[in-house]
Amino acid sequence: MPRRIMVLDTVRCVGCSACVIACKTENAVPAGGFRDWVVGETRGRFPQLSLENRSERCNHCDHAPCVDNCPTGASYRAADGAVQIARAKCTGCKSCIAACPYGARFVHADGFVDKCTFCAHRAGKSTACTDVCPTECITFGDASDPESAVSRLLASRRWKVLAPETGTEPKVYYLL
Amino acid sequence: MPVTRRKFIRIGAASAGGMVLGGGLVSDWYGLDAPRLTDPATDGDRIVPTFCEICFWKCGVLAHVKQGRVTKLTGHPDHPLSRGRLCPRGAGGTGLLYDPDRLKKPLVRTGRRGEETFREASWEEALDRIAGEMDRLRRDYGPQSMALFQHGYGSSWFTHLFRAYGSPNIAAPSYAQCRGPREVGFQLTFGDGVLSPERVDMERADCIVLIGSHLGENMHNTQVRDFARAVGRGATVIVVDPRFSVAAGKADHWLPIKPGTDIALLLSWMNVLIEEGLYDRSTVENFTTGFDQLRAHVAGKTPEWAYARTGIRPELIRATARKIGAAKPAAVIHPGRRVTWYGDDTQRTRAIAILTALTGSWGRAGGYLLPTAMKVPKYPYAPYPAPDAPAADRAKPSDFPMADATLASGLCAATIPGSSAYGAKGWMVYGTNLPLTLPEPERVEAALQEAEFIVAIDVLPAEICGWADVVLPEATYLERADDIDAPAYREPYAALRQEVVSPLHDSKPGWWIAKEIANRLDLASFFPWKDVDEYVDARLSAAGIDRREIREKGVVLGPRTPCTYEEGIAPEFGTESGKIELYSAALAAAGFDPIPEFRPPEEPPAGYFRLLIGRSPVHTFGRTTNNRLLSEVCDENEVWVAASAARELGIASGERVVLVNQDGVEEGPVKVKATERIRTDCVFLTHGFGHRAKALSFARGRGADDARLMTRVSVDPIMGGTGMNVNFVTLKRV
Numbered sequence A: 001m002p003r004r005i006m007v008l009d010t011v012r013c014v015g016c017s018a019c020v021i022a023c024k025t026e027n028a029v030p031a032g033g034f035r036d037w038v039v040g041e042t043r044g045r046f047p048q049l050s051l052e053n054r055s056e057r058c059n060h061c062d063h064a065p066c067v068d069n070c071p072t073g074a075s076y077r078a079a080d081g082a083v084q085i086a087r088a089k090c091t092g093c094k095s096c097i098a099a100c101p102y103g104a105r106f107v108h109a110d111g112f113v114d115k116c117t118f119c120a121h122r123a124g125k126s127t128a129c130t131d132v133c134p135t136e137c138i139t140f141g142d143a144s145d146p147e148s149a150v151s152r153l154l155a156s157r158r159w160k161v162l163a164p165e166t167g168t169e170p171k172v173y174y175l176l
Numbered sequence B: 001m002p003v004t005r006r007k008f009i010r011i012g013a014a015s016a017g018g019m020v021l022g023g024g025l026v027s028d029w030y031g032l033d034a035p036r037l038t039d040p041a042t043d044g045d046r047i048v049p050t051f052c053e054i055c056f057w058k059c060g061v062l063a064h065v066k067q068g069r070v071t072k073l074t075g076h077p078d079h080p081l082s083r084g085r086l087c088p089r090g091a092g093g094t095g096l097l098y099d100p101d102r103l104k105k106p107l108v109r110t111g112r113r114g115e116e117t118f119r120e121a122s123w124e125e126a127l128d129r130i131a132g133e134m135d136r137l138r139r140d141y142g143p144q145s146m147a148l149f150q151h152g153y154g155s156s157w158f159t160h161l162f163r164a165y166g167s168p169n170i171a172a173p174s175y176a177q178c179r180g181p182r183e184v185g186f187q188l189t190f191g192d193g194v195l196s197p198e199r200v201d202m203e204r205a206d207c208i209v210l211i212g213s214h215l216g217e218n219m220h221n222t223q224v225r226d227f228a229r230a231v232g233r234g235a236t237v238i239v240v241d242p243r244f245s246v247a248a249g250k251a252d253h254w255l256p257i258k259p260g261t262d263i264a265l266l267l268s269w270m271n272v273l274i275e276e277g278l279y280d281r282s283t284v285e286n287f288t289t290g291f292d293q294l295r296a297h298v299a300g301k302t303p304e305w306a307y308a309r310t311g312i313r314p315e316l317i318r319a320t321a322r323k324i325g326a327a328k329p330a331a332v333i334h335p336g337r338r339v340t341w342y343g344d345d346t347q348r349t350r351a352i353a354i355l356t357a358l359t360g361s362w363g364r365a366g367g368y369l370l371p372t373a374m375k376v377p378k379y380p381y382a383p384y385p386a387p388d389a390p391a392a393d394r395a396k397p398s399d400f401p402m403a404d405a406t407l408a409s410g411l412c413a414a415t416i417p418g419s420s421a422y423g424a425k426g427w428m429v430y431g432t433n434l435p436l437t438l439p440e441p442e443r444v445e446a447a448l449q450e451a452e453f454i455v456a457i458d459v460l461p462a463e464i465c466g467w468a469d470v471v472l473p474e475a476t477y478l479e480r481a482d483d484i485d486a487p488a489y490r491e492p493y494a495a496l497r498q499e500v501v502s503p504l505h506d507s508k509p510g511w512w513i514a515k516e517i518a519n520r521l522d523l524a525s526f527f528p529w530k531d532v533d534e535y536v537d538a539r540l541s542a543a544g545i546d547r548r549e550i551r552e553k554g555v556v557l558g559p560r561t562p563c564t565y566e567e568g569i570a571p572e573f574g575t576e577s578g579k580i581e582l583y584s585a586a587l588a589a590a591g592f593d594p595i596p597e598f599r600p601p602e603e604p605p606a607g608y609f610r611l612l613i614g615r616s617p618v619h620t621f622g623r624t625t626n627n628r629l630l631s632e633v634c635d636e637n638e639v640w641v642a643a644s645a646a647r648e649l650g651i652a653s654g655e656r657v658v659l660v661n662q663d664g665v666e667e668g669p670v671k672v673k674a675t676e677r678i679r680t681d682c683v684f685l686t687h688g689f690g691h692r693a694k695a696l697s698f699a700r701g702r703g704a705d706d707a708r709l710m711t712r713v714s715v716d717p718i719m720g721g722t723g724m725n726v727n728f729v730t731l732k733r734v
């Protein structure tokens, strides 16, 4: 079974939001909704400063509070480990939105809840954000294969996940 | 009527009631209806390769068209400038194509200039009117009385029209308001300019110096990719900027320099390279002139000397100079792009060029490349008539002796009687929104009132259209074909802009508009081709490029040519001496400093901040701020103020203020971003916001327009660039 994960290099990311625009057009995300977004985190005092740029999205958590809290089963875990939403089952009750510690979900203009799918309609080949990123900082792939690019990056670089204290076990990793 | 999801759910909730919440039913649902993913289905049923025009980098694009609608734009995998990737602006090009505010019909002014009152007109009427005015001006004052202001790739048709008509007055603000000083500074030193795409080889550099370039916020696709690759590889990055830019966030060393003092820093870097013997001896000995004068010139300009002027600690200046020296020749000091700041900008770029010469990085891998373009012969037109007069952009012929292009600011001034040898009476403005582009707004408005005739050709009802007598709606880059693009680049190529969808509304492609005007002016012989395809085909066949192949692929790659001395290019310099001129005899002869001198710019008065401007990664000046898709990421600008300065003023982040400049001009309101990321003596604004045009229904009134605050300029006496960083503002609470 593949285990699809995403690795983003904060050292290379310039926070340009090409990933956001490409995602919106690829997935026809209506105005006001975002499946990914960019965060720039500044630390320190002038002139001792550091800046971390992150393109964030659903973490497709291994322990996904959204799935646990979905009363209809619309939020579910797909075979490749990604967390998905079956639109036909979603009533738009927003339990999952409340449960997600990352703010990854939003109510789509057509009534259901929406979020990053890891571009599942492309059958795991690549994602729109990975393809567009001008800094080549996004890598998408199969962590169950130790030779894959994502596995090699995680083995060779320092990394973190977001809000690890929540115990969600994210599948989106940030290289430092 | 299609049942929307929301309605469906409402119906479902009404009929099935509590079932939805009944816990036990969840798994049953799961079992009955296996989860199915929804395919957004945005892949095109047709994919048209073309190239982008959201900025002027011109990346290759694949346009997906589904049922006649462009669904998405992705990076062309084979185009050397995109290699499958795009910047956010390029990816958001559909926001321009489907902008509801687009110009839809030719317009003829009904009220007074600037009132923005128009009636719709037929193309026939609009073109007749334009040709009639151009014919009258030609008869009354000669063809030189018409000026063309232009920007963008589609302007080639209008430049051609103006040459055929006989006017020398063709100017792009991208020269005197942007990168002109840089081209002249490098020309004077190496006998060659910087080009666009810039000839820098960041991909292979071991040390990259950005001095006044904010790559990452300035998003020229390939350049940002090369920069990111260098960062990823661990190249040394040195960023000189009063603001902690995104690039500064990637840097090994950030030098938060006092604005206006770059020349002092550059001279002290030269001092260290020379004193410590870190310069490239073979380059200096074999290919330069004036090293002794340079050595004497920078002898006292130590890091300690520079510290007092720049505020950069001497240890940091030394450490960074040594890193540059250690990496040479694979050390690239980026020339920047918009460099019209203080009026000494050619000299500042000269200092960058001289430092480049000292590192020996010109013509070397990891430095400045010597790229060539694929050979695509020009269309064999008859020769243009020789203009009867030189361009009207200078008050005296001796002004700005090193300018190698016409000054847009000068043509604007020449429209006001008495400012030039002869007046510019008529304006054609293609793709450049002069009121937000040229400084000195009062002068621009005076010129706009003075002109006898103004025609604007654009895709959006930008401010300039409000001043025009006739406005023509051009088709966007996704609805038209244009000339072939084959720039000098390390991977030579030829690319085609192709019509992805037919023009929406009543818009027309530029080639057609230019040809129709020419036909009405007895200049049809200069437009002998039937349409753009016939024109392009003629050039393609002269170049030996297979037209079916390029139409299908959008781009063809030429053979790789050597780009460095290592690859066998013989060092040759187009300067007077035939060498790299560290000391410029040409500048000396014209009465300018032969080696750059540092002269401090005027300080802001007490209580004022120096106004600095730059870019947002999702916008190309004011051209995209009405793009609703891109605006989802950034829909107004903010004024960056040092957190400590904001505290002193009692202004909080997010509060709105009005900016008031030294001449009492007010602009805004604009949101404050109080941040540690900027010095206390300046504020920063991204350019392109604060639109006032009535018909830009989205962008209108969002943020502040810096151009209105640029009431003063410091003009570069060498080439006429308008330095704009000489304006100061205070923040007024609203």
Ligand code: SF4
Binding pocket: A012, A013, A014, A015, A016, A017, A018, A019, A020, A038, A053, A054, A055, A132, A133, A134, A135, A136, A137, A138
């Ligand atoms: S496109 Fe790439 S560089 Fe730009 S914000 Fe997204 S991840 Fe970062």
Ligand code: SF4
Binding pocket: B052, B053, B054, B055, B056, B057, B058, B059, B086, B087, B088, B089, B090, B091, B219, B220, B221, B222
């Ligand atoms: S850099 Fe961006 S806006 Fe400019 S041409 Fe390339 S994709 Fe288009």
